[in-house]
Amino acid sequence: MVNLYDLSLQDLEALVTSLGDKRFRAKQIHRWLYDAGVTSIEEMTDLPKGLRERLMEQATLGTMTVATEQVSQDGTVKRLYKLHDGKLIESVLMPYRTQRRTACISSQAGCAMGCVFCATGQMGFDRQLTATEIFEQAQRYSVMLKERGERLSNVVLMGMGEPFHNYDAVLEAIRRMMSDLGIGARHITVSTVGLAPKIRRFADEGLQVTLAISLHAADDAERSALMPVNRRWDLQELIDACRYYVEKTGRRISFEWALIAGKNDSEEEARRLGKLLKGLSCHVNLIPLNPTAGYEGEPTAMPDAERFVEVLGRYGVPATVRVRRGIDIDAGCGQLKSKNARRARTQG
Numbered sequence: 001m002v003n004l005y006d007l008s009l010q011d012l013e014a015l016v017t018s019l020g021d022k023r024f025r026a027k028q029i030h031r032w033l034y035d036a037g038v039t040s041i042e043e044m045t046d047l048p049k050g051l052r053e054r055l056m057e058q059a060t061l062g063t064m065t066v067a068t069e070q071v072s073q074d075g076t077v078k079r080l081y082k083l084h085d086g087k088l089i090e091s092v093l094m095p096y097r098t099q100r101r102t103a104c105i106s107s108q109a110g111c112a113m114g115c116v117f118c119a120t121g122q123m124g125f126d127r128q129l130t131a132t133e134i135f136e137q138a139q140r141y142s143v144m145l146k147e148r149g150e151r152l153s154n155v156v157l158m159g160m161g162e163p164f165h166n167y168d169a170v171l172e173a174i175r176r177m178m179s180d181l182g183i184g185a186r187h188i189t190v191s192t193v194g195l196a197p198k199i200r201r202f203a204d205e206g207l208q209v210t211l212a213i214s215l216h217a218a219d220d221a222e223r224s225a226l227m228p229v230n231r232r233w234d235l236q237e238l239i240d241a242c243r244y245y246v247e248k249t250g251r252r253i254s255f256e257w258a259l260i261a262g263k264n265d266s267e268e269e270a271r272r273l274g275k276l277l278k279g280l281s282c283h284v285n286l287i288p289l290n291p292t293a294g295y296e297g298e299p300t301a302m303p304d305a306e307r308f309v310e311v312l313g314r315y316g317v318p319a320t321v322r323v324r325r326g327i328d329i330d331a332g333c334g335q336l337k338s339k340n341a342r343r344a345r346t347q348g
């Protein structure tokens with residue numbers, strides 16, 4: 001069985017001619033897949049019945065099924081997908097008051113990076129996702145939105161997994177979101193834990209993708225305690241790679257900072273961060289920690305978060321405190337799956 005989402009237009013042409021039909025049928029199929037967003041081959045009504053039947057014998061549409069879907073009061077949709085081998089991954093759709101519709105998708109089943117505060121990190125690594133499995137998460141939301149007369153405008157790779165630990169598949173998926181879903185590079189964000197050599201490689205790809213770096217601490221010992229990857233590439237190497245990204249692409253970098261009460265939210269820490277980022281073209285997103293089962297930290301209270309922003313401002317470093325979306329449905333990194341696993345364990 002071949003998955004139609006795996007095939008480029010050229011591959012589709014090869015498939016239809018091998019099934020004894022004309023090449024232009026491939027364009028029709030491509031339109032059904034990415035413009036109309038059908039969910040079955042039967043719905044491709046302008047294809048001859050014979051071709052549809054032969055396609056159904058040899059091809060499938062998609063590689064994953066929706067295991068659970070939850071809709072939050074703020075309209076956030078959270079899906080847990082079951083992959084062909086039973087692995088589970090999450091993807092979230094966030095609507096805004098504007099026309100912005102952002103999908104937050106996964107790049108791996110689990111994650112090997114072991115950040116202590118992260119639900120996915122606490123689970124460990126399952127396996128890499130294929131480019132199609134990454135792409136398909138965005139494609140599914142794109143279809144859902146089209147049915148409502150809306151359009152998927154942004155994609156962030158901030159779900160489960162470390163995108164640069166699955167570099168080639170992620171890059172291929174990004175290229176397909178651009179070509180097949182019409183999402184501009186500037187509207188795609190890759191978030192990384194800080195694999196410095198991959199940041200440099202990414203800078204050399206010549207794409208205008210937004211890069212987000214998960215920083216969370218401005219001191220090496222502290223960052224290593226939260227994020228083991230810092231022992232391999234320390235802050236100096238990371239920030240050097242970020243400077244290279246900015247020079248090469250002309251893009252501003254986003255830094256992610258989960259505010260943990262009493263841990264990384266002091267004025268002193270804000271000053272350290274201000275010094276570290278001073279002069280770099282960037283923006284800091286401060287996200288009060290989402291509590292997880294495997295980590296004792298608590299989110300920083302709003303007044304402390306605002307003071308942090310103010311201190312960063314003194315160094316000319318722009319920062320925003322982000323509200324958490326879909327909080328009533330655990331729409332945080334790895335949280336739905338970990339809840340599911342806990343439930344399964346207590347039931348089993």
Ligand code: SAH
Pocket residue numbers: 117118119157158159160161162163191192193212213214256257258287288289290291292332333
């Ligand atoms: N692996 C990538 C992308 C996925 S995680 C990365 O780490 O950047 C997406 C973001 O969620 C990262 O910035 C990560 O640090 C953050 N995050 C993980 N667990 C969190 C939690 N419990 N509370 C707040 N932010 C969290």
Ligand code: SF4
Pocket residue numbers: 111112113114115118119120121122159160161162192193214333
């Ligand atoms: Fe992996 Fe990102 Fe979670 Fe760290 S924060 S464990 S890199 S998913």
